Amino acid sequence: MTPSEQDPNRVLIFDTTLRDGEQSPGISLNTSEKLEIAQQLARLGVDVVEAGFPIASPGDFEAVQTIARQVEGPVIAGLARIHVGDIDAAGKALKDAARPRIHTFVSTSDIHIEHQMRATREDVLGLTRAGVAHAKGYVDDVEFSPMDATRSDVEFTAQVVQIAIDEGATTINIPDTVGYATPDEYAAFLTRLYELVPRLSEVVLSVHCHDDLGLAVANSLAGVKAGARQVECAINGLGERAGNASLEEIVMLLRTRKADLGFDTGAVTTEIARTSRLVSRLTGYVVQPNKAIIGRNAFAHESGIHQDGVLKNRETFEIMDATSIGLDSNALVLGKHSGRHALRDALAQLGIVVEGQVLNTAFKRFKEIADKKKQVTAMDLEALVTDELREDLPVYSLEWFDVEASSRRPPHATVSVKLPDGGEATGSFTGDGPIDAVFHAINAATRVDARLREFRVDAVTGGQDALGETSVVLEVDGVSGSGQGVSTDIIEAAGRAYVRALSNAVRRRSVATEAEEATAEAASRITTP
Numbered sequence: 199m200t201p202s203e204q205d206p207n208r209v210l211i212f213d214t215t216l217r218d219g220e221q222s223p224g225i226s227l228n229t230s231e232k233l234e235i236a237q238q239l240a241r242l243g244v245d246v247v248e249a250g251f252p253i254a255s256p257g258d259f260e261a262v263q264t265i266a267r268q269v270e271g272p273v274i275a276g277l278a279r280i281h282v283g284d285i286d287a288a289g290k291a292l293k294d295a296a297r298p299r300i301h302t303f304v305s306t307s308d309i310h311i312e313h314q315m316r317a318t319r320e321d322v323l324g325l326t327r328a329g330v331a332h333a334k335g336y337v338d339d340v341e342f343s344p345m346d347a348t349r350s351d352v353e354f355t356a357q358v359v360q361i362a363i364d365e366g367a368t369t370i371n372i373p374d375t376v377g378y379a380t381p382d383e384y385a386a387f388l389t390r391l392y393e394l395v396p397r398l399s400e401v402v403l404s405v406h407c408h409d410d411l412g413l414a415v416a417n418s419l420a421g422v423k424a425g426a427r428q429v430e431c432a433i434n435g436l437g438e439r440a441g442n443a444s445l446e447e448i449v450m451l452l453r454t455r456k457a458d459l460g461f462d463t464g465a466v467t468t469e470i471a472r473t474s475r476l477v478s479r480l481t482g483y484v485v486q487p488n489k490a491i492i493g494r495n496a497f498a499h500e501s502g503i504h505q506d507g508v509l510k511n512r513e514t515f516e517i518m519d520a521t522s523i524g525l526d527s528n529a530l531v532l533g534k535h536s537g538r539h540a541l542r543d544a545l546a547q548l549g550i551v552v553e554g555q556v557l558n559t560a561f562k563r564f565k566e567i568a569d570k571k572k573q574v575t576a577m578d579l580e581a582l583v584t585d586e587l588r589e590d591l592p593v594y595s596l597e598w599f600d601v602e603a604s605s606r607r608p609p610h611a612t613v614s615v616k617l618p619d620g621g622e623a624t625g626s627f628t629g630d631g632p633i634d635a636v637f638h639a640i641n642a643a644t645r646v647d648a649r650l651r652e653f654r655v656d657a658v659t660g661g662q663d664a665l666g667e668t669s670v671v672l673e674v675d676g677v678s679g680s681g682q683g684v685s686t687d688i689i690e691a692a693g694r695a696y697v698r699a700l701s702n703a704v705r706r707r708s709v710a711t712e713a714e715e716a717t718a719e720a721a722s723r724i725t726t727p
């Protein structure tokens with residue numbers, strides 16, 4: 199029995215950060231980063247994690263398979279176009295999941311059918327019948343989406359949905375793919391579908407709204423009021439173009455207005471802030487300061503009147519308590535005398551279990567930081583863990599650097615980098631600034647011609663001794679990689695982030711090359727008699 203069958207007002211949260219969110223330009227997460235996010239989503243208590251689009255690339259397949267094998271709690275979904283090859287890839291990637299779901303879709307709008315698919319409505323009906331039946335051969339839990347539904351003829355959409363339900367779909371998702379609908383129109387579309395397809399009330403109705411007109415959350419709420427009991431959304435509102443409905447807004451909207459709206463979710467709201475920070479860090483997508491719920495100003499009061507009111511009674515100007523989204527996480531504090539056990543316990547409190555060599559590495563980095571910074575808080579530890587422990591197979595690592603910086607001559611950097619074969623190489627460069635010099639010196643040492651695409655520096659917490667957190671996105675032969683680095687010294691943090699990003703790009707480039715070689719070899723076997 200699903201939670202919404204047990205409680206008719208329980209809204210399921212379907213998180214698509216790792217699928218629709220990952221389609222945002224410039225995001226390139228590797229498998230271990232996706233796994234880390236999926237594990238955090240499980241802590242956040244989402245009902246479904248859409249882990250990726252297995253047919254899209256070998257990397258996507260591997261990520262969905264790894265998440266399916268290792269993440270406990272939520273249903274793990276994989277996306278598939280309504281074609282046999284896509285569905286087979288999703289079925290195989292999800293094979294080891296405790297609760298697998300195939301999410302398959304086909305467009306129903308005439309504009310997509312004619313211009314994108316170059317097909318007919320008849321074709322769509324046939325594809326839906328065959329595709330959903332094929333997916334049912336792999337899993338019981340099949341979700342079907344008529345893409346671009348809100349610009350489709352509702353009668354035709356109803357026909358397609360009817361077929362999907364007849365073939366065994368258990369969730370019907372109605373996407374506002376291009377973010378065009380208004381709340382009234384969206385609700386009316388869903389209400390009409392219920393009239394045309396009475397069996398729709400036997401399955402879970404889901405909403406998937408894009409934010410092109412800034413209406414994704416409002417449309418999702420309208421959908422829930424019209425009967426939907428699953429909302430598809432993404433952390434920090436990530437997703438194609440203007441993004442998807444933001445998970446934190448939906449969850450806190452239903453929680454804060456529960457008394458009036460009557461709905462709620464199973465989300466552990468105190469994990470929201472941390473999930474948002476993790477996703478922002480790993481994707482390199484900054485959260486705007488005034489973003490609802492998770493923006494850094496969402497609970498800040500600037501004007502004197504507001505400050506005065508809040509000091510007298512928080513409810514004068516606050517409709518939510520900051521602690522309800524986990525913004526009190528700086529309570530946990532370690533210092534330079536804290537030992538290995540204290541670090542392990544502190545990480546465990548953050549839901550991060552580390553033992554053995556990984557704990558040794560974490561402890562070494564913690565000591566380096568604690569020597570320079572009086573107090574190491576939960577937020578510092580989070581940043582440190584993102585920086586240090588996510589490493590799967592380190593390709594390169596930064597050993598040391600020397601930078602000569604002056605306002606009277608161009609800065610010069612020399613770096614030493616550990617190479618994949620265990621050896622060490624040094625490189626030097628005279629650059630435009632000290633960080634530019636370090637980045638080019640790393641290129642020289644590794645002999646990789648990486649091009650910097652994005653570079654960001656943030657302070658993890660306030661205060662003069664705050665940790666600097668840097669984020670780098672670069673490209674190697676057209677393959678992008680991102681990396682983060684943390685240190686009290688921003689040049690060191692930048693160098694660490696650059697070497698990580700370069701390692702990620704090199705690793706991704708070799709996976710892409712292997713896949714191309716395998717495809718070429720398979721093709722040559724077909725053509726060679």
Ligand code: KIV
Binds near residue numbers: 373374375376
């Ligand atoms: O926006 C959309 O239509 C989608 C589908 C694949 C559900 O993301």
Ligand code: ZN
Binds near residue numbers: 375
């Ligand atoms: Zn979408």
